[in-house]
Structures are given as C-alpha cells and as structure tokens.
Amino acid sequence: MTDRGTATTNPWVALGPGADVAAHARAMLRAHGTFVSERGADRLDGVRAVVRDSWSRSLRLGIDPDVVEQPSLLSGRELEEYRAGHAMSLIRPVVRKLLVEDAADSGLLVAVTDGQGRLLWVEGDHAARDRALSMSFVEGADWSEDRVGTNAPGTALAVDHSVQIFGAEHFNRTVHEWSCSAAPVHDPTSGRILGAIDITGGHRVAAPEVLQLVRATVAAAEAELRLHALNGRPLFSAPVPRIETIGSGRPVLHRGRERVGLSRRHAEILLILADHPEGLKSDRLATLLDEGELDSVTIRAEMSRLRKVLGAQYLGSRPYRLLAEFETDVADVRSALDRGDVASAVRLCSGEILPGSVAPGIEEIRDEIRSGVRAAVLRSGDEQLLARWTSSVHGREDLPAWAAYRACLDPRSPRFTQVDAVLARLDRQLAT
Secondary structure (H helix, E strand, O other): OOOOOOOOOOOOOOOOOOOOHHHHHHHHHHHHHHHHHOOOOOOOOOOOHHHHHHHHHHHHOOOOOOOOOOOOOOOHHHHHHHHHOOHHHHHHHHHHHHOHHHOOOOOOEEEEEEOOOEEEEEEEOHHHHHHHHHHOOOOOOEOOHHHHOOOHHHHHHHHOOOEEEEHHHOOOHHHOOOEEEEEEEEOOOOOOEEEEEEEEEOHHHHOHHHHHHHHHHHHHHHHHHHHHHHOOOOOOOOOOOEEEOEOOOOOEEEEOOEEEEOOHHHHHHHHHHHHOOOOEOHHHHHHHHOOOOOOHHHHHHHHHHHHHHHOHHHEEOOOEEEOOOOEEHHHHHHHHHHOOOHHHHHHHOOOOEOOOOOOHHHHHHHHHHHHHHHHHHHHHOOHHHHHHHHOOOOOOOOHHHHHHHHHHOOOOOHHHHHHHHHHHHHHHHHHO
16 A cells, blocks of 8 residues: 555554655544544545444444443552563563663653553653553553553554554554554564554654564564473463453453453354364354354454464364363353352353353353253242342243242242232243
C-alpha cells in the first residue's frame, strides 16, 4: 500500500522517508474522528489496513476511545512475583543493554510486555514516564488490544508481527500525542509468543529505523533464549494449564499467573480434546464442533491458530490431542461428584458451560454435567442444596427439583408458600 502521507510501501511502518509528519498527523486525526463518530467506516483514505482492522476490532470489543481503564493493574509483590518468574525476565539484560541505556533524557520509553500485553517493565526517560502516567502506561498495566484498543505492543501481539502506531492511529485519544514501535518475542523452541518489546515516545518513534532497532533487539533476545534452552535450562516453570468455561464470561486459559482469553471455538476444541485424551481424528473433531461437519482445511486452520496461543508443545496432531495435562472447571465438577461432594458440584456448576455454543460435543458435556449434578442434588434431599439448585440457571424451571425442595420445608414457613407459588406457576406453564 502506498499513500502520499506516509510515503512508504511497508504496511507495518507508519512513516516513510520524506513523509510530511504534520500533514499525516492531521489526516489520521480526521480519519480517527470519522471512524469513531460513525461507529466504523467502509473507506478511510490513507489509513493502513493493519490500523483499520485494529480499529474495527477495538470497536467490536467496545473499547472506550476516550478513557484508559486499568481495573486489573498488577502492583507490589504480585507484580514482582509474576515478572520474576516470567520468561521475559531472561531477556531483560539484553533489552537494557541495547535500548534502555541510551534512552535516558531521550524522551523515549522502553517497555517489555508478557504475551497478553501486560507491561512487565517500563524504563527510560524519567519525564516521559511521568507523562505516561496520565494514560496508565505503567508497569503492571494491561495494554492489550482487548483493554485499550490499537497500540503498538498490543497490536503486535494481536497480529503476531512487528508494527508501528503513529499518533492518532491509536484507538484511544489519550494516546494520540504518542507514537510507538513494537515487535513480538517468541519462544525459540515452541514458537509461542512470550511477550513484546516496545519503544514509545514522540512522532520520531514512527520512523522506519526505530522499528528496525526493535526488531534487531528481538532477534538478540530470542538468540539469548535459544542459548538458554541449549544449555538445558527451562525458560520458565511450566504450571499445569487450566481452562475455565463455566459462566457468562469469556472462556479463559490460565498458566500460573498468566491469563489468556480464548475464543469460543478455541475453548470448544480444548474442552473436547480434554474429554478425549486418546485424541481425535480430524473428521471426528469436526463432527463434535459443528453439526454441519467442518471441512479439514477449516480444522487445520483453527488448530494452527490455537497452537499460536498455546505453543506447539501442548497440541499434537494425527490424531489431534493434548500433549500435556490440562485442568478444567468441568473436570472439577466431575471430581466433586465422584467424591460425593454435592455442595461443591453445585457451587462449581453455577452457570452454563460455554453459553451460546452449539457444538455437539459441548452440548454432550453440558447434558452430562447437568444431569449428574441434578441427580446428586435430588438424591441428597438436602434443603440448602435444593435451594441453590432451583435458584441456578439449570434448576429454575426444574419441576421435580422444586417439588423435592417444597417437601423439605415446613408448610407453615414463608419459604414454603413462595416455593409452592413457583410450583403452581410451573404447573400452569407446562399445562399450556
């Protein structure tokens, strides 16, 4: 792509040689204003595709273009422990040597993130760090696209490519006076994204040579990680991954303190594979994911994307299978039922498994878990358990459960009257 404002054919570079920086800044500000006010725009002259696509993702996610919020900011001992155990701590000396030592009094900041965009370290010019406080660009903050919209480290991680973001190319207006250049860092063994290295500052950070510098630093950092691995030292301790799929929130993969948001499709795949440790051939997995049976090309593409999220060391093929132990909240419910802890099973099964999913394999798991917990509750005859079950999404219209609950109550109690009214309503609904 070429445009007169940037004078560059590289879609990842914000400004080319000879670009009119002031004119380009005005053009991006106009384009951003149009996009935000119209809630999207089909045509935006001069806006790079990588920026336009990121703006669209930010819009779909409901990112506020005027406020940077950090409700999950890590700080204090929690931050210290998290980054001390993170693989990116191994490359910090390289980053400091190549970038940070020359950043003092330069107006530049050097940031190192984890694989989800959380800022592990922010170093450099003290005055710039003070100014960056106003937009919460601080250690421990979440600068993923999911949290703040288009920005170099967050977008580099989202698209798995080095990228520059210039001024008003940022989705959030709070960041429009800044420009940044960032590139992802990969585990040299598995290829998994470990984090990103970023330089943030004024408009001169959008020059091509700055992105080249960041990429060279990433190359040196990955070489350091490769040497570390060759010496037989693990990049990080490998906690047992955990998948959480129950409830209305976005499904999540936990690896120690690392928290990775999953798409519904990736969560479906992981939960189904966790239920089939022997592995599944492509056609069987396709049937469990979609009634129409997905084609093999689609399955391969989804598994390739999932490997980028997990790392190749976790996911095998022929057949598709999990190569490491995974914990799941569904398995927790099963475990509680197996040991007769009905109270824990009811508490853990407080919501639907992947609500909205129509994958046949997920519906099978859903039916099995719901039936198992329901049967255990009814067998228990316990008033408190029946109260919790009938107030849950699973038991609100469960007539036998409501009847069992009423049978536990004193007919003279107000609660008996309330439960009796619910039963009468359910009877009327079933009769119509």
